[in-house]
Amino acid sequence: MKILILGGSKFLGRAYVSQALARGHEVTTFNRGISGADQPGVEAVHGDRTDPADLARLVAGRHWDAVVDSAGQQPHDVARSARLLRDHTDHYTFVSSVHAFTDWPAALVDESSPTHPCPADTPPDQPHGNALKAGCERALLENFGERSLILNCGLLIGPHEPVGRLPWWLERIALGGRVLAPGDPGRTVQLIDARDFAAFGLDLLERRETGRYVTTAPPGRTTYGEFLEHCIRATGSDAELAWTDDTTLLAAGVQPWVELPLWAPDLPDWHGTWRPDTSRAVAAGLHNRPLADTVRDTWAWLQERGPSTRPWAQGDLPLGIDPEKERRILDRDAS
Numbered sequence: 001m002k003i004l005i006l007g008g009s010k011f012l013g014r015a016y017v018s019q020a021l022a023r024g025h026e027v028t029t030f031n032r033g034i035s036g037a038d039q040p041g042v043e044a045v046h047g048d049r050t051d052p053a054d055l056a057r058l059v060a061g062r063h064w065d066a067v068v069d070s071a072g073q074q075p076h077d078v079a080r081s082a083r084l085l086r087d088h089t090d091h092y093t094f095v096s097s098v099h100a101f102t103d104w105p106a107a108l109v110d111e112s113s114p115t116h117p118c119p120a121d122t123p124p125d126q127p128h129g130n131a132l133k134a135g136c137e138r139a140l141l142e143n144f145g146e147r148s149l150i151l152n153c154g155l156l157i158g159p160h161e162p163v164g165r166l167p168w169w170l171e172r173i174a175l176g177g178r179v180l181a182p183g184d185p186g187r188t189v190q191l192i193d194a195r196d197f198a199a200f201g202l203d204l205l206e207r208r209e210t211g212r213y214v215t216t217a218p219p220g221r222t223t224y225g226e227f228l229e230h231c232i233r234a235t236g237s238d239a240e241l242a243w244t245d246d247t248t249l250l251a252a253g254v255q256p257w258v259e260l261p262l263w264a265p266d267l268p269d270w271h272g273t274w275r276p277d278t279s280r281a282v283a284a285g286l287h288n289r290p291l292a293d294t295v296r297d298t299w300a301w302l303q304e305r306g307p308s309t310r311p312w313a314q315g316d317l318p319l320g321i322d323p324e325k326e327r328r329i330l331d332r333d334a335s
Contacts, residue, residue: 001206002026004064004089006049006081007071009036011160012095012153015198016068017042023202030058031071049077050124059088066091066205075135076124082143093149093205094140098214098276099130100152106269110277111152111212128315149209151201154216154276155262158194158294159301164312165261166191168320169228170299174235180326181241182249182263185225189262190217190274193294200286213281217288219274224262230295242330252329258314259321 003020007013008029014036020027021041028043038044047054049071067089072078082092101109102116118135120142126132140148157166173179197215204213225241232239246265250256256263256270264273278286312319 001065002028002063003205004028004030004062004067004085006030006067006069008042009033009038011158011162012156012194012198013068013070014039014160015158015194016070016201019195019198019202028062028064049081052080055080055084059084062088064089066093068093068095068201068205069140070095072136072140073128073132074124074126075118075120075122075132075139078136079120079139079143082140086144086147091147091149091205091208091210092140092144093151093201094136095201096133096137096150096152097130098152098154098216100133100137103272104276105264105271105273107272108275108277109152109214109272111214111280146210149201149204150212151197151204151215152212152276153197154190154192154214154278156194156197157191157298159298161194161298163314164319165314166231166295166298167302168261168312169231170235170295170302172320173228173231173237173239176238177240178242178330179228179239180260180321180330181225181228181243182254182260183224183243183246183265185223185228185241185243187224187264187266188220188274189222189224189227190219190276190278191222191227191262191291191294192216193289196286196288200281200284203285209284213284213286214276214278215281215286216276216278218278218282219276221288222291227262227291227295230292231299233292234296234299242333244329244333248333249329252325252332254321254325254329258317258319259325261319 003025008017030045033046098104100115101113115134116131118131120138122135264270
């Protein structure tokens with residue numbers, strides 16, 4: 001097949017490219033050329049999807065069997081891409097998120113759950129917000145119709161992760177000593193390797209599947225305690241996990257999800273965080289490799305890449321707890 005990937009140079013887009021090439025597909029990537037190197041074997045077209053002239057140059061004289069949009073964040077941009085590409089491709093995959101669902105993270109969500117009321121014609125350059133993914137979905141459906149496939153992804157991890165939730169934990173645990181571990185070690189988490197997400201997305205694309213799939217690891221598959229133990233084993237660290245309950249952490253002013261990545265406290269607003277229903281995706285062939293393999297491969301990538309020049313961050317928010325703040329909480333817990 002001939003496949004166009006909007007993005008394709010970092011993390012999920014990179015995983016799509018690698019696996020599509022390995023399957024023998026012809027791959028064109030379209031990105032600005034600043035987020036990462038183009039992978040060998042692709043037809044790399046550099047341009048900005050917000051620029052109509054760049055999009056027109058991309059499609060001139062070309063036709064693809066399918067498009068994968070792993071980079072759409074603004075409804076305005078997705079609408080423009082879909083309008084221009086609908087006569088140049090037969091199928092359009094849009095990577096959305098569970099953030100698009102109104103009830104997430106407070107409640108369980110599935111493919112029938114309502115999405116945020118963000119319109120398809122939302123003006124461009126909106127500040128980042130969960131509702132924008134819902135607007136992107138509407139923009140695709142209004143401009144591309146029934147040839148669309150929407151994948152609502154959960155928490156993606158694996159090599160080349162740019163946000164750094166798993167990398168932060170690996171680097172912290174590699175330092176050793178007592179490590180502030182949040183909440184209940186038996187609390188379940190849903191973490192999907194970006195490579196498994198891309199493999200499933202390509203399976204659906206090759207079958208010309210349409211509609212919507214909630215795409216992450218099945219609920220209850222692993223626990224936070226197992227996740228951190230995998231980090232200890234992968235790094236060979238002598239770290240000692242000091243499990244600290246939600247109440248103590250919240251009283252100490254620890255910010256969930258950001259200061260201790262992936263920590264969702266047992267509060268009503270967070271009850272659905274690790275409960276998205278993936279049964280439709282599993283029935284369609286979604287496979288999740290062992291979490292230990294993802295953790296090990298991510299640690300190997302970090303070692304190969306070397307120290308980063310920038311701290312891990314979720315948007316403008318730096319990831320990870322200040323070492324002095326962590327020490328104070330650990331000392332208070334031990335006294």
